[in-house]
Amino acid sequence: MKYFITTILTKGKKEHIAMYAEDRKQAHELVKLKYSGIILKISEEKEPFEAQLKRLKNNFFSSVKKRKIKPDALIASIRQLAVMTNAGISIYDSLSEIAKSTSDETLKLVFGKLAEDINSGHSLSRAMDNFRFELGNLAIAMVQLGEKTGNLDDALYSLANMLEEIRANMIKFKKAMAYPRNVMIAMAIAFTVLISYVVPNFKSMFEKLNASLPLPTLILLKLEYLFNNYGLYVLAALFLFFTIFKFLINNNKEIRYGWHEILLKTYLIKNIIMYATLSRFTLVFSELIRAGIPIAEALETSISMIDSLPLKNRLSTVRVAVEKGSSLHEGLANTKLFENMIVQMISAGEESGTLDTMVGKVAQYYKMRFDAIIDGLSEAIEPIMLLIIASMVLLLALGIFMPMWDMGNAVMGKK
DSSP states (O other): OOOEEEEETTTTEEEEEEEEEEHHHHHHHHHHHHHSSEEEEEOOOOOOOOHHHHHHHHHHHHHOOOOOOOOHHHHHHHHHHHHHHHHOHHHHHOOOOOOOOHOOOHHHHHHHHHHHHTTTOHHHHHGGGGGGGHHHHHHHHHHHHHHHHHHHHHHHHHHHHHHHHHHHHOOOOOHHHHHHHHHHHHHHHHHHHHHIIHHHHHHHHHHTOOOOOOOHHHHHHHHHHHHHHHHHHHHHHHHHHHHHHHHHHOOHHHHHHHHHHHTTTTTHHHOOOOOOHHHHHHHHHHHHHHTTTOOOHHHHHHHOOOHHHHHHHHHHHHHHHTTTTHHHHHHHTTTOOOOOOHHHHHHHHHHTOHHHHHHHHHHHHHHOOOHHHHTTHHHHHHHHHOOOOOOHHHHHHHHHHHHHHHHHHHHHHHH
């Protein structure tokens, strides 16, 4: 965002207003919406140091505090908005009514602001773009579809169904993760108790004997020293690290891109992200194609709701290729994201004029693959979980018993 100083004439007096905007045109629109008077001049200026500090502070705390709307509340509100829109009630009145009736504070704030923006002359999708984090890319993409086709209520019903499907997958994911998570938490607590209360007893014994200690024992003693003397500092440092990391991920595109690349190379996580992304992309794309939206425009809207930046960049090449005259299946093949079978299905759909049907089948295929990954999550995590547990148990066993074996052997040797 750039820093602008706007000079307006109001009630015979000049007033200078500082604001942030993407460009001079947006700054002009913002001034017209928020202030009354004659705009004399808009100039881009160097941001003062005090303003930089204030902006960074506000960005940091808003990044830490902001929360997404609860899925159940969002789905219910989307369905309610669809019903009210279908009944002929204006978007402004519908949003205002939902904001008044909901008990979710984030939803109340977001829908109230959406109603204000609608009243100021913005489209619903444009107003929602200011709340991309809270509402999600999918919601904005589907509302854009409804506005383009003139069937906003149908798009909202489809959006609610998609969000319910995503919600069901999240519940399934959490259930699959419940057992391994609980086991790991129990092991972590047990390990911490042993390190904090049991190891110190052996430490005093080892110090009295003045014996040379093996590496596992030295590791345990170092961990014991760290836990008992700097435990709170370590927790505070971890909390600070994750807070700063979250802020950087949300506000620095390069860091976010690098983090997304790491996730796409991580065991198991890469498949979850890959198939979840391709499933959503093909689902939205098929809805757009079925509604008669041109392919290039449908691609742009579908790509805009993708969260993973590396995948977003690779799929963006498809839109560029289509705009240059290439076929859709060639563009998809060049991304290296789609299997040969999928590319052939898209090619057949293009040739036969049934592209929307074929893309719908592709969406079903990726949904099936994603569901299979979620269903097999527990089995996939078990080897990692067993390895971690075995490592913890082995470290404790070797760290405590190896010095005792050495002492026993020394005593037997003396005898």
